[in-house]
Amino acid sequence: MKWVCQELGMKSILLLLLAVCLCLSIGVQAQITDPSEVSALKEIRSNLIDPMKNLSNWDRGDPCSSNWTGIVCYNRTLDDGYMHVQELELLNMNLSGSLSPKLGNLTYLKILLVNGNQLTGPLPEELGYLPNLNRIQIDQNKISGELPKSFANLNKTKHFHMNNNSISGQIPHELSRLPALVHFLLDNNNLSGHLPPEFSELPNLLIIQLDNNHFDGTTIPASYSNMSKLLKIDLSSNQLSGSIPSNKFSDNMTTIILSNNSLTGNIPVNFSRLPFIERLSLADNQLNGSVPGTIWENRTLTNGHKLIFLEGNPLCSRANLNLFCGSNQDGIESEIPKNIPVSCPSQACPPSYEYPPGHPESCVCAAPLIIEYRLKSPGFLRFGPYQNGFEEYLSSGLRLNLSQLDINSVTWQEGPRLKMSLKLFPDNSSHVFNSSEVRRIWRMFTGWQVPDNDTFGPYELLDFILLDPYKKGMSKSLNLLLY
Structure with missing residues (x-):
């Protein structure tokens, strides 16, 4: 009988120690930042x-x-x-x-x-x-x-x-x-x-x-x-x-x-x-x-x-x-990016969807991510001769296919700095990026994970716009940019 009591006592002590450790563990996990x-x-x-x-x-x-x-x-x-x-x-x-x-x-x-x-x-x-x-x-x-x-x-x-x-x-x-x-x-x-x-x-x-x-x-x-x-x-x-x-x-x-x-x-x-x-x-x-x-x-x-x-x-x-x-035109001029024409029926895509210009399948509707982006100190004065190189640089840096990137507009600003409006298109059968891919692309921009390039210089992300197909369940994840 005495041995049984001792054994029960030891079990009680072990259970008590386990409870204390569990409480301490919960306490540490509740405040995990230094x-x-x-x-x-x-x-x-x-x-x-x-x-x-x-x-x-x-x-x-x-x-x-x-x-x-x-x-x-x-x-x-x-x-x-x-x-x-x-x-x-x-x-x-x-x-x-x-x-x-x-x-x-x-x-x-x-x-x-x-x-x-x-x-x-x-x-x-x-x-x-x-x-x-x-x-x-x-x-x-x-x-x-x-x-x-x-x-x-x-x-x-x-x-x-x-x-x-x-x-x-x-x-x-x-x-x-x-x-x-x-x-x-x-x-x-x-x-x-x-x-x-x-x-x-x-x-x-x-x-x-x-x-x-x-x-x-x-x-x-x-x-x-x-x-x-x-x-x-x-x-x-x-x-x-x-x-x-x-x-x-x-x-x-x-x-x-x-x-x-x-x-x-x-x-x-x-x-x-x-x-x-x-x-x-x-x-x-x-x-x-x-x-x-x-x-x-x-x-x-x-x-x-x-x-x-x-x-x-x-x-x-x-x-x-x-x-x-003969002229003091040391300024900058507006430019229109070279884009691939799309020959598809007008008004065929639902709202927020459009035809990706470079998509390997013709007339496939997809919802793009819209990126407002600026080169802060580019090493050139005219974008046209560098557009193909920039498209290859950015698409490979984002780990996307070249066909997924479309440069919607470019505007030279004082500095000179080059502001761009970009569209990134999904390359899958669902015609939208999944949520993990949206987060990955967002972090590539905000964490400066796109490799530096000597010609294009430093960049800054101005906006990361989610159209309706992406808004549900994503705004909290990307609250940094969607305030």
Whole structure:
């Protein structure tokens, strides 16, 4: 009898321990996001004004398990047993307020997107201590103050997109230590001081876009002509003085824009040795020296359009330069994409369905996904010659067939930037994408999983439009874009 009681006692203890473990397990699972990151997100939210109530679900549940708007987490717990925030995507939400220093507590963050809002105040120094940050996009806000020197610690950051703000002061020369940086876009700000000559030491820089700032009276560092991988440089509208560096920049250069400054002297002979140049704009300067005759040989026009822009310089008084000086049309033109005509009965498809132009079966109705998309710094001035290459690049990057992509319209915007309206068509017998495929395509865009391309440069997703066949059951999954 005593043995039976002891056995029952042991069972009771084991059951009690099991119950305790179960309770602890439930407690851990109920709060799976790192508590320090949860606290940081709440502080970040308190610094923002959200008139559209896009972040209304940030006051309930757990960020990762409850799918807070704009929060993308790693799809597994890490070594510490918690989920962590991988991306903060708060773009185009009409937010105002300021960026909280608590952003520095999101130490696993890879992508920070707050572009297209009304944010004010300075950039927190704490952003410079995010060891995993790959992309920072704060463009098209009202951010002010100077660039923190702490940004020199962002060793994994490839993309600095901070254009169209009110960022001021000197560009820290310490940023030249960034080993991964490929795109440095700070055009349309209030930067001043000098251009750091140390930027020539950036080993992977492809695009430097600093037009429309206030580098008044400073010169273009001679070292900039030694950037071996550079594709595009835009230093226009900065009141730069002095001469143009005599070397030819990178052999891969497609775009050199130095217009609307106070540059003097000659046009470098080495500019005639740039085999891939698409646009050379030196307009509205004080250039009065010699013009190498070889500069326009075999490259006067690119696909019927002007390539070299010299108008507004004293050297244009010479009669033999009329072709390059006769007009100040250094602008951009509207274009109509080349599309495959569809010869099918009109009005045969139900609402939200249409005939895919490239579908291998004729006159098959399908419901497209509509993507509003923009190239932020393309390495060309005319889209037509690059349309086929772009279609192959984007369709393969999205892991779709070429026939599933249709470019509905293209519009050049100030910058120049190229806005596109795209249609993606399903390639299956149901004539619609299934929900998992819609989510996959959406994440390919929002997570920048489409590989970078030197010619087409960085892009931004402006909208991801779901027609009626996709809306049921999908709006919550894509609440980031469907607010």
